[in-house]
Amino acid sequence: MSMSDEAKKVLERYLLSIAGRLPLRNRQDIIREIKGTLLDMLDERFNDKEIDQDKLESVLKEFGNPAKVSRAYLQGDYIIGPELLPYFRLAAAIAYTAMAIVMVVSIGLSAAAGNFAGVAETLFGIIQGSLSVFAILVLVFFVLQKTLPDLHEKLDSDFPVWNIGDLVEIPEQKRVKLSEPIASIIATAILISLVTIFIDRLQIRLSAGTACVVYQIFKEGFYHIIPLLVFRWSLDILLGVLLIIHRVRTRKVLVFEMLLAGLDIGIILIFLLNGLDHFFSLEVLRALDIPVLVSMMDWLFYGVLILVLVLSIIDIVRKIIQIVRKPLYEDLLRTGDI
Numbered sequence: 003m004s005m006s007d008e009a010k011k012v013l014e015r016y017l018l019s020i021a022g023r024l025p026l027r028n029r030q031d032i033i034r035e036i037k038g039t040l041l042d043m044l045d046e047r048f049n050d051k052e053i054d055q056d057k058l059e060s061v062l063k064e065f066g067n068p069a070k071v072s073r074a075y076l077q078g079d080y081i082i083g084p085e086l087l088p089y090f091r092l093a094a095a096i097a098y099t100a101m102a103i104v105m106v107v108s109i110g111l112s113a114a115a116g117n118f119a120g121v122a123e124t125l126f127g128i129i130q131g132s133l134s135v136f137a138i139l140v141l142v143f144f145v146l147q148k149t150l151p152d153l154h155e156k157l158d159s160d161f162p163v164w165n166i167g168d169l170v171e172i173p174e175q176k177r178v179k180l181s182e183p184i185a186s187i188i189a190t191a192i193l194i195s196l197v198t199i200f201i202d203r204l205q206i207r208l209s210a211g212t213a214c215v216v217y218q219i220f221k222e223g224f225y226h227i228i229p230l231l232v233f234r235w236s237l238d239i240l241l242g243v244l245l246i247i248h249r250v251r252t253r254k255v256l257v258f259e260m261l262l263a264g265l266d267i268g269i270i271l272i273f274l275l276n277g278l279d280h281f282f283s284l285e286v287l288r289a290l291d292i293p294v295l296v297s298m299m300d301w302l303f304y305g306v307l308i309l310v311l312v313l314s315i316i317d318i319v320r321k322i323i324q325i326v327r328k329p330l331y332e333d334l335l336r337t338g339d340i
Contacts, residue, residue, distance in 0.1 A: 183242035
């Protein structure tokens with residue numbers, strides 16, 4: 003039995019629509035069973051004929067709405083059942099979006115006031131608040147789940163008609179250009195070499211008559227943080243290797259990138275809490291006797307760090323959204339279940 007490309011895509015979308023409503027533990031086994039049943043129905047009904055989209059749709063209509071099919075495989079008690087799960091996700095998205103806005107505004111106000119310790123306090127407060135909000139939402143929806151006994155009966159009445167257009171779309175797989183991770187690996191390797199091998203040679207020399215004064219750029223505080231920076235940049239090289247191997251940003255790669263952004267936030271906080279003068283020598287600027295230049299460097303230091311901090315937070319939020327929206331298509335496709 004052969005199947006047209008259009009029919010294969012529709013079958014993938016149908017199975018994906020079911021998979022998105024199933025628990026992770028048995029998802030692949032259930033999808034494999036449903037796919038086998040559908041192929042048997044097609045083979046029995048159309049024998050050796052090629053299956054086009056119309057033939058497949060007739061069988062899928064008979065098999066049933068993906069939401070109702072998935073419910074037949076859901077057993078046991080739920081903290082949040084499939085009926086309320088979309089509303090839970092919506093409520094969580096609204097709550098965390100509001101928290102992200104408050105966080106960015108708070109960080110901006112703390113930075114403008116020069117209260118860089120307040121930036122760290124804001125981040126820790128947001129983390130605690132996020133856990134509290136999640137716990138409250140789970141509790142509220144758990145209570146709703148238990149106090150709405152007619153939920154299943156009402157849901158049955160919501161399944162009258164469905165069509166192929168209602169099926170979820172297959173996520174687009176954007177391939178990574180090889181030049182991007184290769185360039186990133188080369189640039190990072192050069193940066194590691196500069197910091198580990200040539201850092202002592204990075205100096206500023208000023209001539210005063212016949213004398214030459216040498217000023218070090220980095221202080222002892224920077225030398226203490228070098229191992230952490232090298233570790234972070236080494237992970238960047240590993241990320242580049244992963245992108246070269248996979249050529250797409252899989253969910254695992256997205257999670258890895260999200261962890262790197264979290265590590266960046268930690269490093270930025272170390273710089274913010276210790277200050278410019280802890281890591282970099284300003285003696286050369288003071289020797290030039292231009293106070294405004296010292297002040298500009300100070301503001302530039304904190305401004306760049308705050309900007310990178312906000313961008314890292316936005317990147318984490320964006321990665322979380324991508325991971326949530328990237329259904330299980332990759333896993334199911336890789337195992338051959340769709």
